[in-house]
Amino acid sequence: MSSSYVRSNFNTFLTAKCTGVETVIDITADFEEINDFLESYGLNYSSNWVGLYFLGHSELPVSIQSTNTSGKFREDGSIYIHIIAPTAIGCDAGIISRAEVIRDYIRGQRIGDIVIDAVSPISFNNGFTIDFEAGFTSGVIIVDYTRDLDL
Numbered sequence: 001m002s003s004s005y006v007r008s009n010f011n012t013f014l015t016a017k018c019t020g021v022e023t024v025i026d027i028t029a030d031f032e033e034i035n036d037f038l039e040s041y042g043l044n045y046s047s048n049w050v051g052l053y054f055l056g057h058s059e060l061p062v063s064i065q066s067t068n069t070s071g072k073f074r075e076d077g078s079i080y081i082h083i084i085a086p087t088a089i090g091c092d093a094g095i096i097s098r099a100e101v102i103r104d105y106i107r108g109q110r111i112g113d114i115v116i117d118a119v120s121p122i123s124f125n126n127g128f129t130i131d132f133e134a135g136f137t138s139g140v141i142i143v144d145y146t147r148d149l150d151l
Helices: 005-018 032-038 092-105
Strands: 024-026 047-061 071-086 116-118 137-151
Touching: 005 024, 005 047, 005 071, 005 092, 005 116, 005 137, 024 092, 071 092, 092 116
Parallel strands: 024 047
Antiparallel strands: 047 071, 071 137, 116 137
C-alpha cells in the first residue's frame, strides 16, 4: 500500500479534477458487497465512479547517511484507476472515453511531492481489472509515481 501522503494527496487531486463528472473512491482495502458499497457512497447502478487501488513498491534511501530518522528516501509505486460501468454491449467505448479524460488530468503532473512518472493507456486485461458479479465491468489505467521524503 502506498504511503498515507500519496493516498491522501492523489485522491484529493483526482477528486477535485473529477468533481461533477466522476465519484472517486479509494477501494484499496474495501471488500463490501457491491450494492451495499454503492449505497454507502450515495451511488446507484448508473453512476459514474472510479476506484483507486494504491500499490506501493518500495521506499529506498537515496542519501548516503539515511537512517530511520534522517536523510532522504524515495517511495515508488503504482496507482490503479478502475473506471467502472454497468455491463452492456458497447460499454467499452464509454469507459475508454472516460479514461482518456482522466489520463489527460494526470499525465505529467506534480501533485505536491508526488511525481507522475507514467500513465498507461486503458486496459481491459483480466488480472488488472476488477472482477464483478453484479453486472459491472471495468477498465484500468496504471499510474506510476515517485515521491521523495526528506526526514
